[in-house]
Each structure stands twice: as structure tokens, then as C-alpha cells.
Amino acid sequence: YETFGAAPNDLPANDHLDWLESEAIHIMREVVAETLNPALLFSGGKDSIVMLRLAEKAFRPDRFPFPLLHIDTGHNFPEVIAFRDRRAAELGEKLIVRSVQASIDAGRVVLRRPDESRNVYQTATLLDAIREFEFDALFGGARRDEEKARAKERILSHRDEFGQWDPKNQRPELWDLYNARLHKGEHFRAFPISNWTEFDVWQYIAREKLAVPGIYFAHDRLVVVRNGLLAPITDITPPRAGETAVTRTVRFRTVGDITCTCPVLSDAATVEEILVETAITRITERGATRMDDQTSDASMELRKKEGYF
Amino acid sequence: MATVDTLRFTTAGSVDDGKSTLIGRLLYDTKSILEDQLLSIENTTAKRGGHVGKLGVDLSLLTDGLTAEREQGITIDVAYRYFATQKRRFIIADTPGHEQYTRNMVTGASTADLSLILVDAGKGLQTQSRRHAIIASLLGIPHVVVVVNKMDLTDYSQEVFNKIREEFIAFARTLDFAEIDFIPVSALEGDMVVDRGNQLDWYQGPTLLELLETTQAAKNAAGDFRFPVQLVAKAKLGTNDNSRAEYRGYMGRIESGRVSVGDRIAVLPSGLAARVRDIVTLDGSLATAAAPQSVTLLLDTQIDISRGDMFAHAGALPTVTRQITANLSWMSAQPLELSRRYLIKHTTQTVRVLLEGIDFRLNVNSLARETGITTFKLNDIGRVRLKTLRPLMVDSYRANRATGCFILIDEVTHQTVAAGMILGDNADGACPAA
Ligand SMILES: Nc1nc2c(ncn2[C@@H]2O[C@H](COP(=O)(O)OP(=O)(O)O)[C@@H](O)[C@H]2O)c(=O)[nH]1
Numbered sequence: 257y258e259t260f261g262a263a264p265n266d267l268p269a270n271d272h273l274d275w276l277e278s279e280a281i282h283i284m285r286e287v288v289a290e291t292l293n294p295a296l297l298f299s300g301g302k303d304s305i306v307m308l309r310l311a312e313k314a315f316r317p318d319r320f321p322f323p324l325l326h327i328d329t330g331h332n333f334p335e336v337i338a339f340r341d342r343r344a345a346e347l348g349e350k351l352i353v354r355s356v357q358a359s360i361d362a363g364r365v366v367l368r369r370p371d372e373s374r375n376v377y378q379t380a381t382l383l384d385a386i387r388e389f390e391f392d393a394l395f396g397g398a399r400r401d402e403e404k405a406r407a408k409e410r411i412l413s414h415r416d417e418f419g420q421w422d423p424k425n426q427r428p429e430l431w432d433l434y435n436a437r438l439h440k441g442e443h444f445r446a447f448p449i450s451n452w453t454e455f456d457v458w459q460y461i462a463r464e465k466l467a468v469p470g471i472y473f474a475h476d477r478l479v480v481v482r483n484g485l486l487a488p489i490t491d492i493t494p495p496r497a498g499e500t501a502v503t504r505t506v507r508f509r510t511v512g513d514i515t516c517t518c519p520v521l522s523d524a525a526t527v528e529e530i531l532v533e534t535a536i537t538r539i540t541e542r543g544a545t546r547m548d549d550q551t552s553d554a555s556m557e558l559r560k561k562e563g564y565f
Numbered sequence: 566m567a568t569v570d571t572l573r574f575t576t577a578g579s580v581d582d583g584k585s586t587l588i589g590r591l592l593y594d595t596k597s598i599l600e601d602q603l604l605s606i607e608n609t610t611a612k613r614g615g616h617v618g619k620l621g622v623d624l625s626l627l628t629d630g631l632t633a634e635r636e637q638g639i640t641i642d643v644a645y646r647y648f649a650t651q652k653r654r655f656i657i658a659d660t661p662g663h664e665q666y667t668r669n670m671v672t673g674a675s676t677a678d679l680s681l682i683l684v685d686a687g688k689g690l691q692t693q694s695r696r697h698a699i700i701a702s703l704l705g706i707p708h709v710v711v712v713v714n715k716m717d718l719t720d721y722s723q724e725v726f727n728k729i730r731e732e733f734i735a736f737a738r739t740l741d742f743a744e745i746d747f748i749p750v751s752a753l754e755g756d757m758v759v760d761r762g763n764q765l766d767w768y769q770g771p772t773l774l775e776l777l778e779t780t781q782a783a784k785n786a787a788g789d790f791r792f793p794v795q796l797v798a799k800a801k802l803g804t805n806d807n808s809r810a811e812y813r814g815y816m817g818r819i820e821s822g823r824v825s826v827g828d829r830i831a832v833l834p835s836g837l838a839a840r841v842r843d844i845v846t847l848d849g850s851l852a853t854a855a856a857p858q859s860v861t862l863l864l865d866t867q868i869d870i871s872r873g874d875m876f877a878h879a880g881a882l883p884t885v886t887r888q889i890t891a892n893l894s895w896m897s898a899q900p901l902e903l904s905r906r907y908l909i910k911h912t913t914q915t916v917r918v919l920l921e922g923i924d925f926r927l928n929v930n931s932l933a934r935e936t937g938i939t940t941f942k943l944n945d946i947g948r949v950r951l952k953t954l955r956p957l958m959v960d961s962y963r964a965n966r967a968t969g970c971f972i973l974i975d976e977v978t979h980q981t982v983a984a985g986m987i988l989g990d991n992a993d994g995a996c997p998a999a
Contacts, residue, residue: 272571272654274858281859282818285795289872289913313847314816314859318799400645407644426642427981428668428896430675431970433910437979451656453647 280448281314290436294393298324300340303397323350329374330357339469354385373515383419393444417441485518575673577697578683585625587752594759597648667944668896674704702740717751790822792876793912814861820967823855839864873914875958895941897982906976917954924948961989
């Protein structure tokens with residue numbers, strides 16, 4: 257890969273990654289210019305790792321004009337949490353962590369079962385954090401190719417005072433002109449990598465030589481087969497009655513909450529091998545890895561309406 | 566890594582012309598459908614029945630969106646879909662066809678290089694087809710492809726196809742397209758979408774996919790240099806020549822054209838002159854940069870510059886003006902009120918604007934100009950005169966999409982109420998009714 261404009265009279269390489277990158281930088285700068293108190297959601301996952309790189313591209317040598325925010329379910333993979341902290345420190349940027357456990361302790365979140373997935377409960381903690389810091393815009397790494405409800409999401413997506421998304425009443429979004437006007441208590445979710453696909457994300461990680469947590473690469477792991485998915489066996493997620501754990505060579509395609517994120521069988525040990533695998537894969541990212549989306553066809557849409565990421 | 570570019574296109578058609586089936590077919594035949602998606606639509610087909618063709622699954626379910634839509638059996642909003650072939654990456658803005666959602670069509674068209682207009686072979690050109698063409702023209706889409714679908718229901722008849730083609734050509738003479746193509750297809754059976762099939766041998770042109778893969782995508786690098794300032798960097802930047810001087814960095818995206826170190830530029834609206842000292846990116850300094858790159862520019866002189874200012878080459882300036890004539894597409898359920906407070910967002914400026922008058926409303930079915938109009942309702946399109954509180958740096962939309970477009974925002978509700986396309990001096994450029 258060559259950077260743009262090496263030869264003065266040549267058009268820059270018409271690489272779609274350059275186009276996607278520039279679009280994302282433009283969006284980040286617009287949102288920073290037009291909102292008072294943004295934050296960037298950073299989980300240590302691949303999409304948010306790309307988001308941090310884009311923030312560097314947009315704002316260096318300045319500090320980021322926003323803190324990083326992570327909503328920790330308490331059920332995240334330890335290597336991802338370690339990665340999160342290391343990356344924030346390397347960048348010298350402020351990381352705010354708010355935990356679902358604290359919301360549970362404070363009685364703001366009540367679990368139906370102790371081993372229940374905490375994924376949906378992130379919404380309460382997230383909305384509390386937005387109120388606590390008076391954030392008026394949150395950058396997220398969601399992509400439109402991930403899921404049906406996401407396909408209709410605006411790049412700058414409005415949320416009411418209750419954090420709710422109203423898909424039927426979204427502001428029209430034309431050209432690259434983002435309407436960032438808010439009333440008090442409302443906020444935006446901003447999605448600079450809306451137009452990226454899973455493959456673009458891995459291509460960009462390869463091009464920029466970005467580090468990602470080790471669990472994205474092939475490793476041996478104890479799993480059980482459950483509803484056609486490989487469920488990881490951990491302290492938090494022991495085998496259920498009648499299940500036998502087996503060791504398989506797997507990797508994660510997404511790294512969400514342990515209780516609802518599943519690895520896939522894979523021997524891909526490098527970013528290049530992941531790219532090859534992603535190019536020929538026959539199952540969607542969420543279909544292969546997310547128990548929460550399988551609950552019903554509309555589950556992402558319902559969660560998003562209530563204020564989920 | 567192979568170099569590929571991206572083509573953005575919209576799809577429009579009346580309800581039931583087969584738009585969802587066509588997109589499903591494109592995705593399916595380019596192998597963009599993954600197993601779990603296919604399984605999910607197979608299950609739904611089995612549950613609900615539906616039109617399945619030889620393939621045995623209802624491909625329209627692939628683009629089936631939100632629950633609310635499924636309940637009503639219609640598509641209510643713009644959805645974006647992604648697929649790629651060896652040659653190109655595609656972004657489809659999938660917009661609904663029924664009348665009350667013209668605003669979504671305008672939205673989808675605003676970023677498109679090409680528009681697919683679906684016509685049901687059995688029904689022929691409809692009022693809706695004309696409306697779609699007019700909107701595509703108004704939004705400056707240079708290339709439309711008229712996809713005559715359901716050819717299987719008319720025995721793949723060449724006469725039926727030719728009749729639609731001639732009718733469309735006659736109608737489109739008044740519009741502003743650089744290129745119009747016509748393709749006969751059966752989305753249901755897959756003829757002439759990705760594969761040629763064996764029913765349409767009288768048609769010699771490319772398949773739909775071949776056409777999409779080879780048509781020219783937008784090339785903004787060709788126009789005059791336009792650089793709206795988004796932000797001013799906090800840190801002062803030194804340069805790579807070890808001099809002690811420190812410079813402010815101006816962050817923005819090159820919307821059109823190109824710029825090189827040493828170029829003489831004008832800072833607008835003040836008109837003060839400067840030279841480009843450095844083009845900074847995280848990956849190092851550049852000698853030249855071009856649209857659509859996002860960069861940080863340093864100038865050789867200290868000038869007071871802030872967000873909303875624009876850089877351009879001294880010899881090729883945009884118009885600096887507070888008076889604008891524009892085509893306007895009204896997007897709000899709340900009608901336009903001439904006395905109400907609106908903001909205009911144009912490039913990186915947001916300023917208060919007065920609507921001085923409505924010249925006419927365009928009848929998007931007949932192209933007639935209706936005068937004596939004092940308001941626009943949702944989905945109305947027409948020509949207005951605006952006066953802005955501060956000067957804007959504009960080009961006609963036809964000359965430059967990025968510096969010729971704007972949105973209007975209601976100052977009280979904060980809704981985006983309209984999309985505008987600025988007309989040039991002779992005021993007729995982008996209006997198809999001219
Ligand atoms: N015979 C035939 N039927 C088609 C074709 N394309 C779509 N249809 C049917 O027309 C109906 C409407 O199609 P759909 O894709 O849902 O239309 P939309 O409302 O434009 O998205 C469905 O019953 C389709 O199966 C075609 O090429 N031939």
C-alpha cells in the first residue's frame with residue numbers, strides 16, 4: 257500500500273479503503289465540530305479498534321477531543337479488557353468505564369437469573385453514563401452490513417430523552433450534510449464506519465497494521481455445541497446439564513459478552529488468513545456468533561429502539 | 566491488494582414492480598447471500614408462501630426490513646445494502662416506491678452515481694416511473710438504467726420492451742441525463758440480471774451486473790479545488806524543514822479538485838490570499854492531495870480562519886453570496902411557512918436563512934410549473950429564493966454537488982425539513998422543467 261499523492265499529477269489510488277477512511281474522518285470531525293460533549297465507545301473489539309485509528313487520523317497531533325467510554329458487562333473476555341486498557345494507555349487518552357455490575361449493585365438492573373446474559377442490560381448502564389457525563393454524542397463502530405435494523409440506521413442517529421431510537425421517524429440524511437441540532441437531554445449516536453463491511457474492517461486492520469486481541473486468532477478452547485453454535489466454556493459459562501465440553505481450534509469473529517458470543521472453527525492465525533477466511537465464509541458475522549440475535553428475527557431492532565448501541 | 570472502486574446506486578419502482586426481488590436476485594447471483602440468511606428466508610418462504618420462481622425461495626425477503634414494514638408489507642425507509650464482485654464494490658440505497666415517501670427517494674438519490682428505475686413490463690410506464698426519473702434528474706444523477714422487469718409475464722416480448730423504451734426516451738428528452746440504458750429482465754427467473762438466461766436472445770446489450778460493473782463512478786478529483794474548513798487544530802504544527810515557525814492546521818475534506826504545496830489559494834469569504842505550506846496527514850506530509858481526501862492544511866501566513874470558511878484556488882473561485890435560487894424538496898410533514906425560522910446547512914456552515922419567495926411548484930407528474938404558491942407540503946418540489954444571514958460560498962449543484970447542495974433545519978423542532986440544490990446564474994441548470 258502506498259499513501260496518496262506520491263506523484264504530483266497522478267490521481268490518488270482509487271482504493272475503496274481510502275474513500276471509507278476519508279468519509280469516516282469527515283464524519284468524526286463534523287460531529288466534534290457540532291456537538292458539545294462527545295465520547296467514543298471503545299470495547300477492545302475490532303470495530304472500535306478501527307475507530308481509534310480513524311480518530312488518530314482525524315485529530316492527531318491533537319489529543320482526541322473526546323474520552324473513550326466502555327460499558328463493561330463484567331462478562332467480557334479478560335484478554336479483551338487487558339487489550340482495552342493497554343490501547344487507551346498507549347494512546348494517552350482518557351478511558352471511562354461504567355459497569356453493569358455497578359448498575360446491578362445499585363438496583364438499577366435486576367437480573368432474572370444470575371447466569372443470564374447481561375448483554376441487553378448494557379442499555380441501562382449506557383444511558384446512565386450518558387446522563388452522568390451529559391454526553392450529547394456517542395461514536396459507535398456499528399456497521400450497516402451487520403444486521404437488518406442497522407441497514408436503516410442513519411450515520412448521525414437521533415435519540416430522544418429516553419435514549420430511544422424511532423426508526424419510523426428518523427431525520428432524512430442527505431449528501432454528507434449531518435443535522436446535529438439537539439434539544440436538551442437528547443443525544444446522537446454517530447456511526448462513522450456505517451458503510452464498511454466486515455471484510456473492509458479486516459483489510460483496514462491489515463493495511464494499518466493494527467493490533468487486535470489474541471482471541472480473534474485461532475486458538476484451542478473448551479466449547480460445547482449448543483443450538484448449532486459453539487458456546488465457550490468459562491467460569492461464568494459452565495456446561496449445562498447433559499453437555500460435554502470439547503476442545504476445538506476456534507477464533508472469535510466478534511468479541512461481545514461471554515455469555516452470548518460464540519467462536520467459529522478456524523485455523524486462521526494471522527490477519528491475512530482471516531481475510532482469506534472472511535472472503536470465502538458462507539455465514540454472516542452475527543449469525544455465526546451471536547446467540548442474542550437468534551432469539552427472534554427482530555431482536556436487534558427491539559434492543560435498538562430501547563437505546564442499545 | 567487489488568484496487569477497486571465503489572459505485573453507489575439507488576433503486577426505485579412502484580410497489581410490486583419487483584424491486585425487492587431484483588435486489589435479492591443481484592445479491593443471490595453474485596453469491597453475496599450467506600447460508601444463514603438463505604436459511605432464514607427459506608423458512609419464511611415456507612411459512613408464508615410467496616412467489617418463488619424456479620429457485621424455490623422468495624428472494625424479495627432478503628431485503629425485508631424492519632418489523633413495522635413487514636406488518637404493513639411495505640418498505641418505509643432508505644436501507645443500505647452492500648455487495649462486491651471482483652471488479653467493484655456496490656452500495657445500494659434501497660428506497661421505497663410509493664408516493665408518500667418521495668423524500669426517501671430524494672435521500673437515496675443524493676449520494677448516488679446511478680439510478681435503477683424499475684418498470685413492470687406488463688403495466689408499462691407509470692406516473693411513478695416518471696416521478697422517479699424526474700427526481701433522479703433533479704438530484705443530478707447522470708446515469709439512469711430503466712430495468713424492464715417481469716419479462717417472463719409478457720413472453721419476453723421485444724415489442725413490449727421497445728414500446729416502453731421509446732415512451733421513456735420521449736419523456737426523458739426534457740430531463741438532464743448524460744446516459745440512459747434499458748435492460749429487459751426477469752428478476753424472478755434471473756434472466757439478464759447476472760446471467761443472460763436463454764429467453765432474451767434478441768437483446769444484445771450488457772446484463773444488469775455488467776453494466777453496473779463498467780459504468781463510470783463519480784470522480785470529484787476533476788473539478789475546481791474546494792476545501793470547506795471543518796475544524797482548526799489546537800496544536801500548532803511545525804513543518805518538516807526544522808524551522809521554528811509554528812502553524813495552525815486547518816482540518817477538512819477536499820470536496821472537489823486537488824491542491825499542492827505551494828499553491829496560491831484564497832480564504833473565503835474574506836478573500837485573503839495565502840500559499841499552502843504543508844498538507845499534513847497521520848501518514849506524513851503530502852505534496853499533493855485530491856478529493857475525496859481528508860487532510861490538514863497549513864498556510865504560509867497568519868490569517869484568522871474558522872469553521873465554515875472555504876479555501877479555493879485564486880483563479881477558480883466559487884460564488885460568495887447571500888442570495889440563492891434553488892430547487893427545494895420539502896421533506897417535513899409540517900408545511901413550509903415563509904415567516905418561520907429556518908437554518909441552512911451548506912458545506913460546514915450553518916446560518917439563519919430567510920425564504921424570500923416561492924417561484925413555482927413543480928408538478929412531478931406533468932413537469933408543469935405551478936405558480937402563485939405560498940407553501941410546500943411534504944414531498945413537494947419547486948423553486949425558491951433564499952437570503953442567508955452570512956455569505957455562503959456556492960457553486961451550482963450541476964457544476965459541483967458538494968458545494969451546490971444544502972439542507973434546511975427548523976430552528977424550533979430541529980427537524981431536517983428540506984433538501985436544496987443551488988441553481989447557477991442562468992438559474993435553470995439542475996431543474997428538469999427548464
Ligand atoms: N413473474 C414475475 N414476477 C415477479 C418478477 N419480479 C418480481 N415478481 C413478483 O412481483 C411481486 C412483487 O415483487 P417485490 O419484489 O416484492 O416488489 P417491490 O414491491 O417492488 O419490492 C412478487 O410477488 C414477486 O414475486 C418477475 O421478474 N417476474
